[in-house]
Amino acid sequence: PSSRTADGELALELDRAHVFHSWSAQATLAPLAVAGGLGCEVWDFDGTTYLDFSSQLVNVNIGHRHPAVVAAIQEQADVLPTVAPANADLARGLAARAIVGHAPGGMSKVFFTNGGADANENALRMARLHTGRDKVLSTYRSYHGNTGAAIVATGDWRRIPNEYARGHVHFFGPYPYRSEFWSTSAEQETERALHHLERVIQAEGPGSIAAILLETVVGTAGVLVPPPGYLPGVREIADRYGIVLVLDEVMAGFGRAGSWFAFDRFDVRPDLITFAKGVNSGYVPVGGVILSDEIAATFDERVFPGGLTYSGHPLAMASIVAALAAMESEGIVANAARIGAEVLGPGLRDLAERHPMIGEVRGLGVFWALELVADRATREPVPAAVMGQLKSELMARRLLPFLAENRIHVVPPCVVTDDEVGRALAVYDEALSVVEAGL
Numbered sequence: 489p490s491s492r493t494a495d496g497e498l499a500l501e502l503d504r505a506h507v508f509h510s511w512s513a514q515a516t517l518a519p520l521a522v523a524g525g526l527g528c529e530v531w532d533f534d535g536t537t538y539l540d541f542s543s544q545l546v547n548v549n550i551g552h553r554h555p556a557v558v559a560a561i562q563e564q565a566d567v568l569p570t571v572a573p574a575n576a577d578l579a580r581g582l583a584a585r586a587i588v589g590h591a592p593g594g595m596s597k598v599f600f601t602n603g604g605a606d607a608n609e610n611a612l613r614m615a616r617l618h619t620g621r622d623k624v625l626s627t628y629r630s631y632h633g634n635t636g637a638a639i640v641a642t643g644d645w646r647r648i649p650n651e652y653a654r655g656h657v658h659f660f661g662p663y664p665y666r667s668e669f670w671s672t673s674a675e676q677e678t679e680r681a682l683h684h685l686e687r688v689i690q691a692e693g694p695g696s697i698a699a700i701l702l703e704t705v706v707g708t709a710g711v712l713v714p715p716p717g718y719l720p721g722v723r724e725i726a727d728r729y730g731i732v733l734v735l736d737e738v739m740a741g742f743g744r745a746g747s748w749f750a751f752d753r754f755d756v757r758p759d760l761i762t763f764a765k766g767v768n769s770g771y772v773p774v775g776g777v778i779l780s781d782e783i784a785a786t787f788d789e790r791v792f793p794g795g796l797t798y799s800g801h802p803l804a805m806a807s808i809v810a811a812l813a814a815m816e817s818e819g820i821v822a823n824a825a826r827i828g829a830e831v832l833g834p835g836l837r838d839l840a841e842r843h844p845m846i847g848e849v850r851g852l853g854v855f856w857a858l859e860l861v862a863d864r865a866t867r868e869p870v871p872a873a874v875m876g877q878l879k880s881e882l883m884a885r886r887l888l889p890f891l892a893e894n895r896i897h898v899v900p901p902c903v904v905t906d907d908e909v910g911r912a913l914a915v916y917d918e919a920l921s922v923v924e925a926g927l
């Protein structure tokens with residue numbers, strides 16, 4: 489074997505011997521050893537190239553190894569590779585200014601964290617301290633991160649073994665394809681979901697509720713695009729009861745939805761915004777909270793009881809400045825919007841015409857889901873074994889997929905080209921045909 493092949497074998501051997509993986513039974517793992525990447529592609533140690541339609545964990549928005557971001561990290565490492573958060577750091581100021589430049593007016597400060605979970609953790613703390621209230625409302629179909637309050641705010645199965653934080657209440661958000669409200673139209677779904685939310689607030693005691701925490705577009709739990717009027721309606725309800733609205737833009741923000749923030753497309757204004765992933769495409773771990781001036785002012789004279797050694801880490805800050813500058817100058821967010829509207833969305837809908845297994849296509853920008861069903865009439869999800877087969881067929885055709893429950897999330901980097909989308913659509917088409925033929 490070549491030395492590259494030997495490195496690949498060593499990577500897998502060391503991984504299996506010494507690395508404990510997330511969300512997994514350790515004995516069942518079969519990871520891919522990734523050796524490198526560029527743009528929308530990654531390759532293994534044997535040089536087999538894969539089209540990355542997962543963006544890893546839906547975070548590599550700018551694509552793999554963008555030269556300007558790599559250079560900015562290298563240059564910063566040469567100047568000041570680390571500094572305590574209490575100091576003023578130029579890269580941090582520039583990063584914060586670049587971020588708030590894309591936020592609505594009246595939001596001028598950023599608190600930096602290590603990732604998305606602790607961004608939500610700190611946003612909830614700010615909302616609780618600002619309102620003097622305790623409870624946090626979030627939806628059953630959500631993922632907000634794997635720390636104390638963030639995992640309990642999460643709705644999916646991962647919350648249940650981890651319920652150690654208090655004061656969390658869940659409700660159902662809109663999901664027209666599998667409505668909890670017997671709705672037959674998006675309009676009805678909006679109206680009934682808002683009624684349900686308001687009833688939950690009234691029953692919990694409006695004076696006890698600090699925050700409503702929502703993913704603008706629900707990500708891991710299904711790429712659920714909110715129906716028209718839902719988010720503005722939540723804003724109105726939050727205002728009526730003096731509740732802070734936190735929009736979690738960790739997955740949906742910074743280009744994924746074809747806009748700088750996903751909420752730009754839904755006529756709603758949050759009080760706190762949490763972000764991570766796409767802000768620097770994960771080249772260095774980072775996240776943060778953007779605060780409304782009103783909430784920031786709560787802590788003008790009063791101590792904010794929170795901090796992290798790596799809050800505003802210079803390597804992360806330099807990577808944010810470079811990533812946002814490149815996204816602007818190269819029109820990367822506009823590309824995500826165009827691809828979604830003109831190439832990827834129509835291409836996926838075309839697949840649905842030909843594959844009865846596709847029950848629904850939904851999404852925007854480079855943020856799409858194919859919801860797969862055993863029967864279009866009953867909408868019964870396909871079994872896990874079918875998802876396993878699909879994964880093998882997609883990987884065999886050199887496409888890295890993102891699969892969740894009975895769905896394929898189609899989430900390439902925002903820099904994806906028409907040609908790459910064309911190649912991916914052909915792969916999904918073939919893989920679906922092979923699996924459908926075997927049923």
Ligand code: PLP
Pocket residue numbers: 545602603604605606608631632633634703707708736737738739740764765775
């Ligand atoms: N919020 C959302 C919407 C996410 O998708 C994620 C991660 O997938 C998180 C929060 C948590 O971010 P992190 O894994 O960086 O802590």
